[in-house]
Amino acid sequence: MVRRAGDPPPGILYGVIELHHLTKSYGSTLAVDDLSFKVEPGHVTGFLGPNGAGKSTTLRLILGLDAPTSGQALVNGRRYTSLRRPMREVGALLDAGAVHGGRSAYDHLLCLARSNDIGPRRVSEVLDQAGLAGVARKRVGGFSLGMRQRLGIAAALLGDPGVLMFDEPVNGLDPDGVRWIRELMRSLAAQGRAILLSSHLMSEMALTADRIVIVGCGRLVAEATVTELTTRYPSLEDAYLALTSGSVQYGGAR
Amino acid sequence: MSVLTSEWLKIRSVRSTHLILGLGLGTVLLGFALAVMAAGMYDAAPPEKQPGARVANLEEVLVIVPQLCLGILGTLAITSEYATGLIRTSATIVPRRWPILAAKAAIVGALGLAVGLLTTFGTYVVTRGVLGDRFSGAYAGAFTDRLPLLIALGLTVPTFALLGLGLGALLRSSAGAIAIIVGLVYVIPMVIGNIPEPWSERLGSVMIGALPRQLIGGSNASSVYGSLLPPALAAACLVAYAAVPLLAATWLIRRKDI
Numbered sequence: 001m002v003r004r005a006g007d008p009p010p011g012i013l014y015g016v017i018e019l020h021h022l023t024k025s026y027g028s029t030l031a032v033d034d035l036s037f038k039v040e041p042g043h044v045t046g047f048l049g050p051n052g053a054g055k056s057t058t059l060r061l062i063l064g065l066d067a068p069t070s071g072q073a074l075v076n077g078r079r080y081t082s083l084r085r086p087m088r089e090v091g092a093l094l095d096a097g098a099v100h101g102g103r104s105a106y107d108h109l110l111c112l113a114r115s116n117d118i119g120p121r122r123v124s125e126v127l128d129q130a131g132l133a134g135v136a137r138k139r140v141g142g143f144s145l146g147m148r149q150r151l152g153i154a155a156a157l158l159g160d161p162g163v164l165m166f167d168e169p170v171n172g173l174d175p176d177g178v179r180w181i182r183e184l185m186r187s188l189a190a191q192g193r194a195i196l197l198s199s200h201l202m203s204e205m206a207l208t209a210d211r212i213v214i215v216g217c218g219r220l221v222a223e224a225t226v227t228e229l230t231t232r233y234p235s236l237e238d239a240y241l242a243l244t245s246g247s248v249q250y251g252g253a254r
Numbered sequence: 255m256s257v258l259t260s261e262w263l264k265i266r267s268v269r270s271t272h273l274i275l276g277l278g279l280g281t282v283l284l285g286f287a288l289a290v291m292a293a294g295m296y297d298a299a300p301p302e303k304q305p306g307a308r309v310a311n312l313e314e315v316l317v318i319v320p321q322l323c324l325g326i327l328g329t330l331a332i333t334s335e336y337a338t339g340l341i342r343t344s345a346t347i348v349p350r351r352w353p354i355l356a357a358k359a360a361i362v363g364a365l366g367l368a369v370g371l372l373t374t375f376g377t378y379v380v381t382r383g384v385l386g387d388r389f390s391g392a393y394a395g396a397f398t399d400r401l402p403l404l405i406a407l408g409l410t411v412p413t414f415a416l417l418g419l420g421l422g423a424l425l426r427s428s429a430g431a432i433a434i435i436v437g438l439v440y441v442i443p444m445v446i447g448n449i450p451e452p453w454s455e456r457l458g459s460v461m462i463g464a465l466p467r468q469l470i471g472g473s474n475a476s477s478v479y480g481s482l483l484p485p486a487l488a489a490a491c492l493v494a495y496a497a498v499p500l501l502a503a504t505w506l507i508r509r510k511d512i
Contacts, residue, residue, distance in 0.1 A: 063346045066511040081349040092346060098339030100268060107267035115260035115347050155343070 014041050014076075015089070015162025015194040017062060021071035024057055024218075031057040033218035034071070039194045041162070044185050046209030046226070047198040050244055054218035055198050056094070059165055063092055075163055087116040087159030093152040093166045101141025105132055105151055108140055113158050122158060130154035131180070145172030153181070164188060165196040170204055182208045202237035206230070214240065216247025257348055261357035265331060265365075274330075278323035278369045278411075285312050285377035289384035296388045309389045313377040314466070317407045318439055320373045321414045321462075325435040328362040328418030333428040345512045352504050355423060359500060362415040370411025374404045406466035413462065413496045420499025423507060438462060447478030455480035465492050 017039035024032040032054045039045045049055050060066045062073040064081035072079060075090055083089055099108055109123045127136045130150040135143070140151065149169055156164055166185075170178055185208050189195050199205050205212070205226075212229060214222040222229075222243050226236060233239035265271050292309050299307060332355070335341035345351050378400060387394040414435065421431035438461070446457045458464055459480030467474050468488035473481040483491060 060342075060511075064349045065342055065345060083349060086349055087347050094342060094346075095339050098343055100264075100334060100338050100340055102268045102270070103264075104267070107263065111260050111264045111267065112343065112347055113260075114263060115257050115344075117256045 014192050015164075016041055016076060017163055017165075017194055017196060018074045018077075019058070019062075019071070020074070022058065022061055022068055022073055023070045024054075024061055024066060025069045030218050032061060032068075035215065035218065035220055036071075037213050037220060037223050039163075039196045039213075040211065041194045042189055042192050043211050044189045044195040044197055044209045045211045045213060046205045047196055047213050047215070048200075048202075048205065048240055048244075049215040049221070050247060053215045053244075053247065055215060056167060057218075058215070059092070059094060059167055059196075059198065062165065063090070063094075085116045085159070087112070087118065087161065089159070089161050090163045090165070091156030091159060091161040092164070093149070093156045093169055095167070096145065096148040096152040096169075096171070099140045099148065099151065101139060103140055104137050105140055105143070105154075106136040108151065109155055109158060112155055116159055118158055122160075126154040126157045129157065146174055146177050149173055149181075150177065153184070162192070163194045163196075165198075167198045168200070169197070170199055170201055178204065202235070202240055206236040212236070214243050216244045219247075221247065257353040258357040258360060261354065261361055265358075265361055268334070270330060270334075271327065274323050274327045275365065275369060278320040278327075279373060279376075281316050281319040281373040282376035282380060284319065285316050286380040286384065288312055288316075289381040293384055293386075293388055296385075304388075305390060307389055309385065309392055311392075312381045313374045313404065314407060316377055317370075317374060317410060317466075318463075320369050320411045321439060322435065324362070324366040324369060324411050325414035325418040326432055327365065328358075328415035328420075329422040329428055329431040329435070331358045331362050331419055332422040333426065333431060336422075336426040337428065342512055345507075351507045351512075355419070355500070355504050355507060358419055359416055362419055363412045363496075366412030366415030367408070370408035371405070373411070374408045378404055402470040403466060403472070406469040409469075409492065410462055410466060413492055416496035416500055420496070420501075420503050423503030424499055443478050454478075455482060459483050460491055462492070462495055464488075 019036050022032055022035045035058060047055055057066065061068050062075065062080060080086065080090065105127065106123060109126065110120055113119065113123050127133050130153055132147065132150055132154060135147065140148070143151065149172055153169060156166070169181055173181065182204065185195055185197060197209060209226055211225050212222070229236055229239040233242060289312060296304060296307055335344060344354050348354050382393040385393040418431060418435055421434055422428065425431050443461050443463055446454055446461065458478055459468065459482040461479055464474050464479030465488045468481060468483045469485050469492065471485050475481065
């Protein structure tokens with residue numbers, strides 16, 4: 001954790017993501033185009049946009065998986081790739097399927113934890129928190145999508161980080177799981193963490209997020225609170241559809 | 255160090271590792287079975303034919319089994335991460351990335367060395383025990399005479415493990431990397447044995463299979479392999495097989511998007 005003078009008192013977590021003119025092009029295609037916004041501590045920020053709008057690319061750029069063409073993404077004031085124990089500052093769930101099916105849930109998490117000097121006790125804690133304690137020794141190959149989402153969320157929580165990013169975490173979850181995620185996100189934010197949550201489920205987003213960032217064609221379309229959007233439009237879904245109506249195109253000319 | 259602990263757990267927490275290492279070590283049993291067969295044939299042969307009977311150097315023939323096994327182990331150590339997408343998580347939690355490859359190299363290299371030496375020495379010991387002084391004393395010589403070749407053969411096994419890892423990281427594909435390894439062991443030596451001199455001898459000298467004997471200053475006469483390299487060059491060649499793809503992969507993994 002990075003704590004600075006003037007930040008919340010100890011015991012309260014703090015995290016922030018800042019994007020400054022972030023741009024990524026693949027050949028002649030601009031996936032992310034001069035994107036600037038801030039994910040504030042203490043809030044769940046919903047990250048919305050049509051398929052192909054550059055949401056996943058943005059998350060990959062923040063995590064240093066892709067190198068930006070220009071601009072930068074800062075996590076707690078630093079570039080992600082300069083972090084030596086990144087799990088302690090940022091937790092991310094990008095793809096719940098990205099696990100070796102032959103490994104047990106416990107071993108999978110311990111492999112990740114060890115690389116950042118996190119011990120087996122914390123692994124048991126997050127397994128418990130994700131409701132997977134009973135299947136900890138089972139091979140991940142036999143897990144349903146919902147269980148894999150829980151495993152991915154457990155992995156993101158391993159380092160108890162101040163910044164958390166989730167890409168479509170609700171996919172495949174049963175109503176129980178959906179409610180669990182919603183309450184988890186809100187309680188994590190209440191502790192002072194910065195949460196970036198990407199999802200296409202508008203009704204769920206309206207219940208979980210308090211700030212919204214909408215992107216289209218790699219550019220920032222809107223940045224507002226849920227309350228602002230639902231005051232101006234009948235619902236968050238209407239707001240989303242109205243704001244992105246001009247940017248739903250796949251590989252179209254720009 | 256923490257990445258090494260993590261990678262060690264990764265490799266021992268999947269079933270394929272145990273299977274592959276078991277198969278590699280099974281070479282000793284295969285050597286035993288072949289020696290028993292050879293001894294039986296020798297004993298059944300008429301006495302006047304026995305002096306002319308020869309047996310292949312079994313630890314030298316069978317070393318391709320641990321070579322292939324460890325080549326596959328090295329490949330899977332990285333390609334399984336690309337196939338499942340786990341590599342993105344790995345690169346996220348170790349943003350410098352190169353320590354992931356370095357830790358994997360240390361682990362598959364060490365496993366390769368252990369399996370390589372265990373199988374060559376093990377095969378030698380059991381075949382010597384079975385064959386005794388048959389075949390004009392092919393296995394009855396002093397152990398110290400054979401020691402350098404056993405060590406040289408054993409060293410090719412970690413080379414394959416690191417080659418597999420390097421190729422796997424470059425190609426990001428199990429099938430591609432394993433195809434190249436099998437090609438290096440079987441296909442290319444056969445092709446080289448059939449091209450005109452002096453290229454057959456020249457190229458035949460730099461094949462991995464040709465290196466152990468050149469490493470100890472011996473010759474590969476009566477095989478498809480050449481014998482042009484002095485021991486130091488043979489050693490450099492062996493190191494290059496392990497190091498060049500791995501260094502290229504390390505350079506690449508730090509730069510490319512994952």
